[in-house]
Amino acid sequence: MRRASVHRTTEIVTSGGAANRSGAFRFWLVLAMIAAYFATMAFLIYSARHATETAVVTTDFSPAMIALAICMAFSIILTGVFVLVRQGD
Amino acid sequence: MMRIPRNCILFLLATASTFCAGGSAFSAQSEAQIRQAEPTTIVFFVVFAVLTLLISFWAGRRATSSSEYLTAGSSISAGQNGLAIAGDYMSAGAFLGLSALIYASGLDGMFLAASYLASWPIVLLLVAEPLRRLGKYSFADVLTQKLRERPIRILVGASTLVIVSFYLVAQMVGAGELISLLFGIGYGPAVITVGLLMIVFSTLGGMRAATWVQIIKAALMLGGSCVIVALVLVKFGFNVSDLFKTAVSNHPNGSQIMGIRGFAQDTIATLSLGVGILFGTAGLPHILMRFFTVSDERAARVSAFYATCLVGLFFVMLFFIGYGSIAILRGDATYANASGALYGGNNLAPIHLARAVGGSMLAGFISAVAFATILAVVSGLIIAGASSAANDLVVGLSGRHLEERMRLRISRISALSLGILGIVFGLACEGQNVAYLLALATAIAASANFPLLFLAIYWDGLTTRGAVVGGTFGLVSSVALTAMGPTIWSKVLGLGPAIFPYDSPALFTVPLTLIVCWLVSIAKAEPEGDWQLAGSPAAQYVE
Numbered sequence A: 001m002r003r004a005s006v007h008r009t010t011e012i013v014t015s016g017g018a019a020n021r022s023g024a025f026r027f028w029l030v031l032a033m034i035a036a037y038f039a040t041m042a043f044l045i046y047s048a049r050h051a052t053e054t055a056v057v058t059t060d061f062s063p064a065m066i067a068l069a070i071c072m073a074f075s076i077i078l079t080g081v082f083v084l085v086r087q088g089d
Numbered sequence B: 001m002m003r004i005p006r007n008c009i010l011f012l013l014a015t016a017s018t019f020c021a022g023g024s025a026f027s028a029q030s031e032a033q034i035r036q037a038e039p040t041t042i043v044f045f046v047v048f049a050v051l052t053l054l055i056s057f058w059a060g061r062r063a064t065s066s067s068e069y070l071t072a073g074s075s076i077s078a079g080q081n082g083l084a085i086a087g088d089y090m091s092a093g094a095f096l097g098l099s100a101l102i103y104a105s106g107l108d109g110m111f112l113a114a115s116y117l118a119s120w121p122i123v124l125l126l127v128a129e130p131l132r133r134l135g136k137y138s139f140a141d142v143l144t145q146k147l148r149e150r151p152i153r154i155l156v157g158a159s160t161l162v163i164v165s166f167y168l169v170a171q172m173v174g175a176g177e178l179i180s181l182l183f184g185i186g187y188g189p190a191v192i193t194v195g196l197l198m199i200v201f202s203t204l205g206g207m208r209a210a211t212w213v214q215i216i217k218a219a220l221m222l223g224g225s226c227v228i229v230a231l232v233l234v235k236f237g238f239n240v241s242d243l244f245k246t247a248v249s250n251h252p253n254g255s256q257i258m259g260i261r262g263f264a265q266d267t268i269a270t271l272s273l274g275v276g277i278l279f280g281t282a283g284l285p286h287i288l289m290r291f292f293t294v295s296d297e298r299a300a301r302v303s304a305f306y307a308t309c310l311v312g313l314f315f316v317m318l319f320f321i322g323y324g325s326i327a328i329l330r331g332d333a334t335y336a337n338a339s340g341a342l343y344g345g346n347n348l349a350p351i352h353l354a355r356a357v358g359g360s361m362l363a364g365f366i367s368a369v370a371f372a373t374i375l376a377v378v379s380g381l382i383i384a385g386a387s388s389a390a391n392d393l394v395v396g397l398s399g400r401h402l403e404e405r406m407r408l409r410i411s412r413i414s415a416l417s418l419g420i421l422g423i424v425f426g427l428a429c430e431g432q433n434v435a436y437l438l439a440l441a442t443a444i445a446a447s448a449n450f451p452l453l454f455l456a457i458y459w460d461g462l463t464t465r466g467a468v469v470g471g472t473f474g475l476v477s478s479v480a481l482t483a484m485g486p487t488i489w490s491k492v493l494g495l496g497p498a499i500f501p502y503d504s505p506a507l508f509t510v511p512l513t514l515i516v517c518w519l520v521s522i523a524k525a526e527p528e529g530d531w532q533l534a535g536s537p538a539a540q541y542v543e
Helices: A002-049 A053-057 A063-087 B006-026 B037-062 B065-072 B076-089 B092-105 B109-133 B149-183 B187-235 B239-250 B254-260 B267-283 B285-292 B296-330 B347-398 B404-428 B434-458 B464-483 B486-492 B505-524 B537-541
Strands: none
Touching: A002 A063, A002 B109, A002 B285, A053 B296, A063 B109, A063 B296, B006 B537, B037 B187, B037 B347, B065 B187, B065 B285, B065 B347, B065 B404, B076 B187, B076 B285, B076 B296, B076 B347, B092 B109, B092 B149, B092 B296, B092 B347, B109 B267, B109 B285, B109 B296, B109 B434, B149 B187, B149 B285, B149 B347, B149 B404, B149 B434, B149 B464, B187 B239, B187 B296, B187 B347, B187 B404, B187 B434, B239 B254, B239 B296, B267 B285, B267 B434, B267 B505, B285 B296, B285 B347, B434 B464, B434 B505, B464 B486, B464 B505
């Protein structure tokens, strides 16, 4: 039982050190993702309530589609950036 | 007396059920009222079912320890795990359900798809690495690194089984309806056939078999979707503008299908749904379980990235499949009635589209892939539930860790029990709203599991009391509020106006659970003392 207690202390110190190194970066990325998602949601709801018929049918992709595509691309880019940066740790 | 190996009996049972289903489907073709089953579909179905059973038989011979059975011995590579995670996301619900939603109302389906994709950076950034570093069989391993083990394992075991059960029932209902429609057999035989295959598959093969079937299925699903999209674009001369114009002219909502419609009606309801999806993925047991199958944190991280890319690619193809369905199937009397509803239900939009652009061969292939999808996702769910039952609930209730053989035995018995439970509830819940059950499971995961996991990893002040009170609050409140919401209270139970006005309670229950955990934790400090149970797996990490 004593061994397990020793292990716990070591584990927390180790993970705490790692968290300090990448914690701020991780925090800002999470915030960026959440903000991007809710901004997309707000834009979609706004554009749905203020849509004009002609503006939609004359384009290939509607503004709502482009907003969703940007949000999806941002998700992928964010994970890619994080993985690339963490590879150097 | 000659002793027949248990694996052989299970294998023969599953093979017999496969061919019985195929046979009944073939004979059903003569019935005038059922016209879905085709020989090519049945051939692909039987080939896929036998292939998955062979994989489970192969994996079952290696599954001699609980580590091998539950986490494939943590020997899956990052690329393989990325494909398997993506396979979990390319479920029948996503492939058929989202396509159907786009077919019915346009961009609403893509809003859900984007929400699911946006949840992946949250999983990667917040939980993937700590899970792999601190966990072994379930996310309770992470919590018990700093919290008292027994109450935490009971809580996590209970919440995991609740979430898995809801997911399982939803998948079984969907599977029953899909197989029934695709192969022209009754709902009951369809559920029992899928259930038997699922029990054999998960009990015998374990996580390695589930992973390999997910990998194969994900590759086939991506390949099949690519072919459908290419053929749709060929039909419109690779002119996307023509595709959209045809879709807009075919759909009764006209240009409104180019934007979201249903989700723009109630901002709070949409926000709550979004919060549930955004944070729910990081609390889904069968997704978290995947991070224990790789060797280290780096592999967990890279596999999450691969999964995000593949899921993104898949959703882009769903976009074209959905709008292609509107442009090609709507108004065609072969596939849809005068009101635009597809024969066999809107869920069959991608199957009908495959038939329209690629003939019965492509339709049969896509149908069989959809079947393999159900089998693989359900098996992953059962293994996640079995792992939590053996490593969390039984350990928490008995107060001691189990020996290796006993853990493996209880895992297999749990898988068998969950499979039988899935068949029984699947039969009982015929006609229930599948999307509702899945949304409930995600909302519970976001409310009960995610706050605990998040606080345990990033806040040293979390106490056992805070986690247990907060987790119980999140579990009970999310289940209760969803039950009192419009879907179950008014539509399913018919009890009049809903007490709680929103279907997904996550917007309220997630922050409230975090606050309850925080308040209870700061109210009273954790007493120092031994918190690891005898024979704790944590002891294995010491040296």
